[in-house]
Structure formats: structure tokens, C-alpha cells
Amino acid sequence: MSKKNDDAKRSARERMQVERERQRAADKRKRALIVGGSVVAVLAVAATIGVIVGTNKSNSSNTSWSSVSDKPLKLPTGMTSTVVPYGSNPNAPVLTVYEDFRCPICDQVEGKLGATMQQMADAGQIRIDYHIASFLDKNLGGNGSKYAANAAACAQDAGKFKAFHDVLYANQPDETNDKFGKNSYLLELAGKVDGLRSPTFDACVNDLTYAPWVKASQEDFNNAKVAGQKVTGTPTIALNDQKVQYVANNQVMSPDAFKAQLEGIIAQTPKS
């Protein structure tokens, strides 16, 4: 009798235990669900805030630019596409130079190899097509790449793109400094090129007349390919659609080596 009673008590206790165990498991599941749900909710809210803030920020910093850059495309004088040609012989092998005016490596390349390229173009050995990109504004914040590109296009109208291009690189500010984003500074630099400043030029710079070209040129850059490979950065140099090296031993190569390379490629390509 007493043993039976004990058994009943024990089984009741066990049942209670099982019940409590189940309760606890259910609680735990519920808690895990609440915690998991809050985690996902917090992250979703954070991501949404990010998209909203990011979209607002990038729109507001570009209002004045986007209002002019969506006007119909007009090419600067002497251009048949978005690239700016330079050289004495329009039928010479084409050296395409992809550059951004704020790109520090472009500055290094221009500083060391610019003169060589210019000599070859002046001598009619090559024609340089400057493909001006302006994506660094997005990378670094600011407007310097775009405004400098616009001013350079204005200089093309005056027939002085190349000279102004060289002045811009010679006075390139630190990568994170948006000095080129001020038209007053660009006009000051334009003063260093003889005969460039004129009321027409100044108005062209201040009105961002070639903003649609700057935008189109960047879009072309986004889709640009050399030998079937996407161009992923500036500077990129190609001769007759063949990629040209400008780095040797972790620095910009010597002008002689660079010139020899270009002449090698020209010698390979059949005359047309």
C-alpha cells in the first residue's frame, strides 16, 4: 500500500518534471524567437536607414551639377566623340589615355611620361585620345574631377585643351582636397595658359557648359574596354587597343622604356 503510494507520488513528480521541462523548452524557444526577431528587425531598420541617408546625401551634394549635366550633349570643338584628340597626324596610331584629373597616379604618369607622349604626338607618330573620367568625385566626395573636366572641355573650344590639361596636373591638389571643385581656382590656373582666359571661356567654366559631355565621357569610361577587357581604373593607357604598361619595378617606368614599348607596338601593327 505504502509502496504503491510512493510509486504514484514518484510518477506524479516525474510528470510534473516533464511538464516543467516542456514549459522551459517552450519558453526558451519563445525567447530565441524574440531575440532572433529583434536582431533581424534591428539590422533591417539599420540597412533601410543607410539606403535613405545614402540616397539623400548623394542627391543633395549634386543638385546643381545634375541640373546641368542632364541637358542635351554638345561636344567641344574638334571632337567627333567623347574623347579629346591631340596630335599633328589624325591618322596616326591611337594612344588612348584614360584619366581623371584628381587621380594621383595619373599625375605621376603625366609628370614622368607626359612629355614623351606629347613629343610623339607632335611628331605625328601617334595621336593621343584623352578619355576623361570623373568617378573620383564619387570616391572621394566633391566635384573637382567633374569641374576640372568641364573646364578642360572649355579649353578645347579655345584650342588649348592639352596645355590646360598639363597645367591642371602640374597643380593637382592632394587627392582628398577638392580644390578643383572651385571654378575660381580653375580660372586662376587657366591664367597660366597664354591666351586661354576670355569672357567666353570664363562663362563656359562658370556655367558648367560641358557638364553633359563630362557625364557622357564618364559613362563611356564605365563601358570602356581595352582588348576586350573592361577598363577598371585610371590611368589606363592603350595603343591601338593594346594595353600599354607604365609601371616597372613598382614605379612609373622611364620615358625611354615607355617610348620603346610604344614604338614596339607600332612596329607590330600592320599599316592600314
Next chain:
Amino acid sequence: MNAAIAARPAGGSTVRRALPWIGLVVRLGLAAVWTFAGWEKATNPAQAAQAVRAFDVLPESLVEPVGYALPYLELGLAALLIIGLGTRIVAGISALLLLVFIAGISQAWARGLAIDCGCFGGGGPIAPDQTKYLQEILRDIGFLAMAGWLLFFPRTRFSADAWLAIEDDDTH
């Protein structure tokens, strides 16, 4: 003989007692990583977007949303790690995100793209001799190890998880 047997559980419980403290350090360390990474990118969303674009994986329509959302997602993960809520889930998401980053850097490396990973702000195309793929990957693997630790030992000191589970711990 007896002493040896007695010593073992004592040693084991020392380790067990130390685990949540190690967990706390790892948790706050990973929180610091996400805070720094998120903050650098959140202050310049356009650059973050360009960094995403440079990996050349996502279609253009997804580049900006992802670039904008990513820093805040990282800050969200940091906040959750600091308060210690859902540590295991957060560690899992962190690990997943780090794996995606490592995969992104590796594919850029393998394809010969010259980019800066933009892991802590920055990013975009750079000169070919300035890429640091190996360092970037090794660093991410270090962070991945932290996330992995929390995935296996999610119980940490001073966490919302511990606070929420207080009754649970009492009965054990």
C-alpha cells in the same frame, strides 16, 4: 590518484568560468571592428558605393543600395554585439558577411582587378602596385575567427542574452 581526479573538475570549471570572459573580449573586439568599418563607410556613402562597384560583381542597379546599406548594417551588428543581444545569430551573420568580403577580394585578386577593398572606407580602383589583397584577406580571416568563436561560445559576460536567460541559468 584521488587528488588527480579532484583536480580535473576544478580545472574544467576554471576554463568554463573563463569562457564567458573571453567571449566578452571577443564580442567587444568584433563590435569595435564593425563600428570602425561601418563608421568609415557611413560618413561617405558614395565612396562606399564606388567600393562596391569596383568589385565588379553586382549589377549597377544593386551597387548603390548595397553600398549605402552596408555601413549601417555593420553599425547595427556592432550595436547588437555591444549590448550582447542574439550573440550567436549576430556572430553567424558577421561570419557570413566576412566570407562574402573574402570571396569578393579573392575574385578581384584572381581576375587581376586593381582595387582597394574599401573595407574601412576608401576603395575603388588604385594603382596595380598598391593592392594589398593578401593582407586584406588575412585580416578578414582574423575577424572571421572572432565571429567563429562567438558562434561556438555565444555565452558572454555582461550580455543582454545572459540577462534575458537569467531564470534559465538558475535552474540549471
